Each structure stands twice: as structure tokens, then as C-alpha cells.
Amino acid sequence: MKKVAVVGYAQHKILPNAGAxxxxxxxxxxxxxxxxxxxxxxxDIGFTCSGSCDYLQGAAFAFVEGLSAIQTSPPIKExxxxxxAAWALYESMLKIKMGxxxxxxxxxxxxxxxxxxxxxxxxxxxxxxxxxxWPDRVSLAALQAQILLQQxxxxxxxxxxxxxxxxxxxxxxxxxxxTDHVSEDLYQADSLISSPLRGFDCPPISDGASAMVIASExxxxxxxxxxxxxxxxxxxxxxxxxxxxxxxxxPTIQNAITNLNLKNINFDxxxxxxxxxxxxxxxxxxxxxxxxxxxxxxxxxxxNVMMCAGLDAIGKTFQSLVRDxxxxxxxxxxxxxxxxxxxxxxxxxxx
Amino acid sequence: MIQAGVIGVxxxxxxxxxxxxSMAGLVREAIDKAMLAADIEWDxxxxxxxxxxPDMFEGVIMPELYLADAIGAVGKPVLRVHTAGSVGGSxxxxxxxxxxxxxxxxxxxxxxxxxxxxxxxxxxSPRYPYSPHINAGAGGYFAPFIREYIRRYEPPEHxxxxxxxxxxxxxxxxxxxxxxxxxIDEKMVSETPMLWEPLRYLxxxxxxxxxxxxxxxxxxxxxxxxxxxxRGMAVRSEGTLSAGRDEVNPQGGIDCAKDIxxxxxxxNPRTEIDCAEIYxxxxxxxxxxxxxLGFCDLGQGWKLTDEGVTALDGSLPVNMSGGVLxxxxxxxxxxxxxxxxxxxGLGRRSSGGRCKNIYGPCLRWCSAIFCxxxxxxxxxxxxxxxxxxxxxxxxxxxxxxxxxxQTRKKKCFEPRNACNYL
Amino acid sequence: xxxxQAPKDYKExxxxxxxxxxxxxxxxxxxxxxxxxxxxxxxxxxxxxxYVPPRGSCPRCGIAxxxxxxxxxxxxxxxxxxxxxxxxGNPIVPPYVCAMIRLxxxxxxxxxxxxxxxxxxxxxxxxxxxxxKPKDEWTHSLENIKWFAPIDEPDVDVSTLRFxxx
Numbered sequence: 060m061k062k063v064a065v066v067g068y069a070q071h072k073i074l075p076n077a078g079a080x081x082x083x084x085x086x087x088x089x090x091x092x093x094x095x096x097x098x099x100x101x102x103d104i105g106f107t108c109s110g111s112c113d114y115l116q117g118a119a120f121a122f123v124e125g126l127s128a129i130q131t132s133p134p135i136k137e138x139x140x141x142x143x144a145a146w147a148l149y150e151s152m153l154k155i156k157m158g159x160x161x162x163x164x165x166x167x168x169x170x171x172x173x174x175x176x177x178x179x180x181x182x183x184x185x186x187x188x189x190x191x192x193w194p195d196r197v198s199l200a201a202l203q204a205q206i207l208l209q210q211x212x213x214x215x216x217x218x219x220x221x222x223x224x225x226x227x228x229x230x231x232x233x234x235x236x237x238t239d240h241v242s243e244d245l246y247q248a249d250s251l252i253s254s255p256l257r258g259f260d261c262p263p264i265s266d267g268a269s270a271m272v273i274a275s276e277x278x279x280x281x282x283x284x285x286x287x288x289x290x291x292x293x294x295x296x297x298x299x300x301x302x303x304x305x306x307x308x309x310p311t312i313q314n315a316i317t318n319l320n321l322k323n324i325n326f327d328x329x330x331x332x333x334x335x336x337x338x339x340x341x342x343x344x345x346x347x348x349x350x351x352x353x354x355x356x357x358x359x360x361x362x363n364v365m366m367c368a369g370l371d372a373i374g375k376t377f378q379s380l381v382r383d384x385x386x387x388x389x390x391x392x393x394x395x396x397x398x399x400x401x402x403x404x405x406x407x408x409x410x
Numbered sequence: 411m412i413q414a415g416v417i418g419v420x421x422x423x424x425x426x427x428x429x430x431x432s433m434a435g436l437v438r439e440a441i442d443k444a445m446l447a448a449d450i451e452w453d454x455x456x457x458x459x460x461x462x463x464p465d466m467f468e469g470v471i472m473p474e475l476y477l478a479d480a481i482g483a484v485g486k487p488v489l490r491v492h493t494a495g496s497v498g499g500s501x502x503x504x505x506x507x508x509x510x511x512x513x514x515x516x517x518x519x520x521x522x523x524x525x526x527x528x529x530x531x532x533x534x535s536p537r538y539p540y541s542p543h544i545n546a547g548a549g550g551y552f553a554p555f556i557r558e559y560i561r562r563y564e565p566p567e568h569x570x571x572x573x574x575x576x577x578x579x580x581x582x583x584x585x586x587x588x589x590x591x592x593x594i595d596e597k598m599v600s601e602t603p604m605l606w607e608p609l610r611y612l613x614x615x616x617x618x619x620x621x622x623x624x625x626x627x628x629x630x631x632x633x634x635x636x637x638x639x640x641r642g643m644a645v646r647s648e649g650t651l652s653a654g655r656d657e658v659n660p661q662g663g664i665d666c667a668k669d670i671x672x673x674x675x676x677x678n679p680r681t682e683i684d685c686a687e688i689y690x691x692x693x694x695x696x697x698x699x700x701x702x703l704g705f706c707d708l709g710q711g712w713k714l715t716d717e718g719v720t721a722l723d724g725s726l727p728v729n730m731s732g733g734v735l736x737x738x739x740x741x742x743x744x745x746x747x748x749x750x751x752x753x754x755g756l757g758r759r760s761s762g763g764r765c766k767n768i769y770g771p772c773l774r775w776c777s778a779i780f781c782x783x784x785x786x787x788x789x790x791x792x793x794x795x796x797x798x799x800x801x802x803x804x805x806x807x808x809x810x811x812x813x814x815x816q817t818r819k820k821k822c823f824e825p826r827n828a829c830n831y832l
Numbered sequence: 833x834x835x836x837q838a839p840k841d842y843k844e845x846x847x848x849x850x851x852x853x854x855x856x857x858x859x860x861x862x863x864x865x866x867x868x869x870x871x872x873x874x875x876x877x878x879x880x881x882x883y884v885p886p887r888g889s890c891p892r893c894g895i896a897x898x899x900x901x902x903x904x905x906x907x908x909x910x911x912x913x914x915x916x917x918x919x920x921g922n923p924i925v926p927p928y929v930c931a932m933i934r935l936x937x938x939x940x941x942x943x944x945x946x947x948x949x950x951x952x953x954x955x956x957x958x959x960x961x962x963x964x965k966p967k968d969e970w971t972h973s974l975e976n977i978k979w980f981a982p983i984d985e986p987d988v989d990v991s992t993l994r995f996x997x998x
Binding site for chain 1 (some may be wrong): 853895
């Protein structure tokens, strides 16, 4: 089976409200940036795959509009997942492994500002029993936070420390949306949205887009001296029925640890698609990352582009390994309420 | 590349309103049939690929989350595909890619649409400010391209009626088909009201609830099962509003067809391919796609239709299942074309009784709006047909509907939690 | 028994979502001109294709359409259909003509209405011109054009209209 490497990544500056910019105007600059960085064009791309959600824009086939940002003459091999673009990366990787392409362009985009994200995300739930109750995304996350706190798997202090650290780390990330520091006093004074989650524990409404290029082992070195190999990638989903899940653990993360043989790897860096502060200490413990620098970009707490933040975690890990010339990185992408669907990616720089 | 084959397909019956089942129940109905046909248990399924058209058609965002239990994905990788109108086909291609990549051995894939639970017209026509309200539905959008085809090649007007009647006559032989119109013929079609000139009422597809599932597996897992090998697959996309795009004969479709013929070693599709399921949502798209797929030269497609070549007893039967004109659960339609093809090959025997390759290309509609095409090519060795017939009459007819008549096995396929939904 | 007489075996659960729609900067520029009664397309700096209404990109080349191209309000019918059924949410009374209008110098067409002619007289290639609403009704919308009406000019062979990149 062919090995696959990440060779380039670009991120749009995360905006609270992209205003007049439509999806084409968000996507095109990042696609051009990643192409320019590598000195390539769409002609060098064998497969193109994107991730987005029609409902964010309030238009069926919003991604078809987005495709106008890409060169499609002659017709291209292209596909789309209604998921975070991390899964578009997954699909692209399969295409390379099967030999259908040597290179792939992946992009994700999302504008949460036009609609009401709380209402929109409620429609992810069981349409007969749960959705009519309009449970909002913060309340659903709070259910898991409460369980983790009560079972002493995490503490309030860890949540606070996560928020403070995320804001500090935002200084490393030129595209971060929230860069103001948060003090302990400020955090404590913040009002609760859904107990135990305060405003600071939640991600900001964000608009943006990102693009990535991956390549097979035959092609990777043509594009860069620093390919970062996808050493392992695994994802799986849990039940939709919150009542039947044990929210104090994550069987899907456990699956990934086993399937990717992660136990004995010393990671240098981790980027987790953790939208709420309690998810950071929770996943760090599960993944044995307590001593690993995590979310040096600030993570979703300082900028959370829906349908893109998972791809961003992989992209930021890629950038860290290239920049620091370190060896092992771990990235995580997630989907669904209370971390229902998780993907774990092991990235490696070969010496 | 690792060889992948389809070992089981399952389709629900199609209807305008399947109020007897929830969304989960609908997809599960197709999955149970597919797994029964494939003769596999849940532990053999390594990954699940779900496809459907816009979430707004049912009002459930990213339905793989809600459906995780019903589609047996809990604890497994699941991917949700949405490539607009072509999604049923793309989903099958991506499911096959899971196997061909070597990452997975056996993949379950399912597509569905339950349009009765929402309002597709609403979903498709959000009121954008600033735009004139000239939206005239899908037919209004596609009729001008059909008119341009007619301008170019001057076919007689009965060609559209002929396709519509032929597909509905085939549907009468398919117990799963949504539209069952006794006595349907060209005259009946021609007497129905004009909707979007030149399209009459019976020249248009219905809106259906339904689901379709397939089990795709790698060569080493096939064993003694019946298999339809996937000999070629391709996808192509073009920007919808690209200058120079020819909606009558899109380059994406031409490229896709060439690609799969090359993969499968086909030099003359007209003679080497035995049957086809093609996405024909409006009658005239049959001749248009016959040309686009390279079955004949430009301007000759309507002649094939007129001469009866595409009829059930013709030399290239098209849409033996009744096609999209008879059943159209949008998100599943492309996959139904695939599963119908992989199943249909069974009833046909080549001259001389030699093993012959049976191919079925499935062109997912290369629509002007959705601009995404994909093709799939099946090959089946029919030497095993006798053995096949003796095995519990699983696929004795040309249509997958015969699964319905089989007594359900006692074994339960449900993973944990799924019983909540059934 | 019709649907509304049958006992209801389902419950309707309404979804109401509101969005702030943004047209995008290219479309905004276009609509600002439309408000003044002008049609201004944008062309691709690479293949020179002219898009109207512009959406900010050339999907052939995958680049931004930065060059503004003023267009006339004359063009031809590239193709058309006569709509005979009422469309939900569409106030126009059938039958009416929905046509792909290709403005002169433009390389894509857009859908609009054709009126002021007997329906059976409409044909592909026919020359048409915009019929504008009174100036005081102009807004940021292509609805400023009531419809397109035929003009006394010879028909166009639409096969010559297909875009060829320069």
C-alpha cells in the first residue's frame, strides 16, 4: 500500500463574520496559497475533495457553489463529504492508496455567522425524539462535562487552565480569532451558559476556510523536502443515543489507540479538535498526552471554523512538525454531540 | 489495485410516502436485504459509507450521526458522502475505494432519501434576496437543454414518449418500482398534460422515498458467493456555471465513460456491453446520455431508442428496472442504477453458452446543476448461473425485488442499540 | 380518500431557521450596477470568458474574475421552455416562457422571462432586449428587468455562441 504524506496546508484568517465574502471568496485564497507555496496548480492535482455543511449557509448544494473556486476545465476527479474536511482528507487518502491519484487537494469551509448555530446543530439529533426539543450544542457538551467532573476525570481547574492556555497559545497563530488573554479572575467572573460551561469554555462563532495538499510517496518529494507522513489514521463512531453511551470514556478513541498502536509513541505535539474546554483534559488523559504540548495553535477555543476545524488540527500538527523539525505528531478530528465520531491521525517526519 | 466486487444488494420498495418506517427503519430495510443477499454477519463489515442528497430534504444534519446505530456503524468508520444529484453513484464509488485501497475488506454502503418527511421544493428554493423568482422546478431547468438537443439533431417528438413508456413498462415487471402504471404506452404519455415544454407529465420522474444498500468486498473475501466485479469506476466534475460547458453533451460524462471503458478493456461499448442502467430523470435524457457515454455517435442516440435497441428485448436494454422515471429517491437513485445492473446481468445468457462478460455501466446523471458525473462498470461471469439458481432462489429474476419474497432468516443482524429503531 | 381527509398518521414538526444572506463581493458589485440600470459582467483575466451575473470566479480556470465588462441589455434566446404548471412560491401565472438569455459579449446565459410575443412564436436564437421596470422601482435585483422582449433583428445561430478560450 502506498504511503501518503501531507505536503502543504493553508488557512484563511478566522473571522467572526466574513460579511460579504461568499464561499468562493473564502476558498479561493487558501487554495491559491497552498498551490503557490508548493509551486503547483490544479493540473498537478489528481483528486479533489471538500467538506462542508449546506445548513450552515442555509442553501442546499452550497458546496457546488464552492466548487466554482476551483479550476474544473478539463473536468476533475472530485467529491464532497458533508462532514468536517478531515474526512475529505480520509477519502482522498483512500484514492491515493488505491492508485486512482498521486496527489489530492482537500479543502473545507464554513460560515457559522449567517445562521443560528445552536438551532442548526440541534438538527443533528434523532429527528423524532430529540431534535423537536431543540437541544443546543453547548447544553449537549455540558452533559458530558458534568459527567467528567462528577466522576473526577477532569477538574474545574483543568478547564480554566485550558482556556487560559488556549488564549496564550493564540499568540502563535496568526489566523486565530480570539487572542485576548483571559485571567483566572476574568474566567471565574464569566457567566454560565449551560452549567458547568461558561462562555470562555465554548468556541467562538467563526467563519473561514482551509486547504491541504497530500501526495503519494512517489510524488511527495517533488513538492517539498519536508513531507509529513500519515503514519496512521483511524476513525469510528459511537451510538447516536446519548443514553446508551458512557460519556466518561470514548471507545472510539480507544479503538484508535489500539488500531494505530499509539501506546509506545512519544509524541512531540498534539492538536485536538476540542470545541469545549473540558474536552482537552479529557482527551489528553485518554490519549496519554498529559506531558505533550497540546493545541499550540490555541485550538478551536480561539477559532472554530465548522467543517474545517478537524482538518485544521491536522494542518497545524503538520506545520508544527515542519517548523520544529520534530518527529511525531498526533491530530484529532471530531463530529457529533459529545465527541460521538472521532478521528485520530499519527503524523511522522522521517529523519 | 485490489479487485472489489458487489456480493449483495438490497432495495426497499419505493413509494411517494413510506410512512410505515422511520428514516432509520428505511435504511435498515435495504441493509438487511443486502446483508442477507451477501450472506454476511455484522462482524464482517469493516466500514460503512452513507450517501444522500442535501440534508435539507429531511431536515436532519449529517444524518450518519443519528443513523449510526441503524446502519450498524457503531464502533466502525463511517463516511457520509454528498455530491448532490450524483450522490448515489459517488457513494458506491467511494465505498469501492475503501476496498480497492486495501484499507478495508468488506464495506457496507447505503443511500436513501425520504422526501416525504420534508419539503424538497422548500429545500431547493430558499428565497434568496436579490434574485428574480423565475425558478420553475427541476424540469424548468432541464427542459431548455432538451430543447437544444432537439434543435441540434431534429429527432421526432415521439422519442420522449417512447422512453417514458418503455421505462414504465419495465417498471411493471419490477415489484419494487414506485410508479406502476397498467397499460402504459406512448399514446398515454403523449396525452398527459404538458409541464415544461417539451416535457409532459409522464415524461418526468416521480419523487420517492426509498433506500438502496450494497455490500462490496475484496477478491479474497468473496469465497463461493455470487459476485458482480467492479471493472471500472470514474468520477468527473465541472463547474456549474463554467463558460463553454456543453450541457447537452457534457465533457465530464465523455471523460468518465472513456475512463471506465479503458479500465475494463472495452473497445466498442455498443457491442460489448449487454445492459445499462442510466440516470434518466426526464425521458429525453436516454438518447442524450447514450451519445454522451459513447454508445453511438452524436445525433444517433434517438435512433437507438426509436429502433427498440434500448427496450427490454433489444440488444442494449436500458433501465430494465424502470429507471429513475419509475422510482426516484434522489440520494439513492445512483446506487439503484448500480445495484440493478449488478443484479440484472443474471437473467441473461450469451449465445453459445460460453462465459461472457456482462457489463452494466451506470451513469449517474450528469446534470447541469450538479455537474458531477460518475460511472461504474460491472462484469459478471455468468458461468455460475446454474449454481446460483439452485442456491435458495436468492436472485432468480432479473430484479432485485425477488428478495422480498424470501423468508427472512432467523438470524438477527442488529448491532446493539439498533433494536430501538426497528 | 384524498390526503387531507385521511386520518393523519404523522405529526408535523416545523423547522424555522433564519439566515443573514450575503451575496459575495462580486455579486454585490453587480447588483449595485443593476440598481442603476446597468448590466456589468466580469471577465476572467486568463481565458477572457465573460460572466454575467458574475460570482467572482471563473470555474474554468479557478481564478478570480477581476475585470469589469459593461454589457448591453440585448442578447438572444439560447434555449427556453414554456412552463405550464404553477410552481410553489412563484407568483407568475402559467403558461410563461422561461429562457436562457445570452447577453451580447457574455459567455454564459442566465434564466429570465420572455414576453410581448405569442408563446408559439418563440424560438432558439431569437434576438431579445430587456424591458425594464420604471426607474423609481429599481432595487438591488435582476427583477428590475420585467422580462425580455423580441427585437427586430435577424436570429442568431446559437452553435456559434459556444465559448472558445482565447
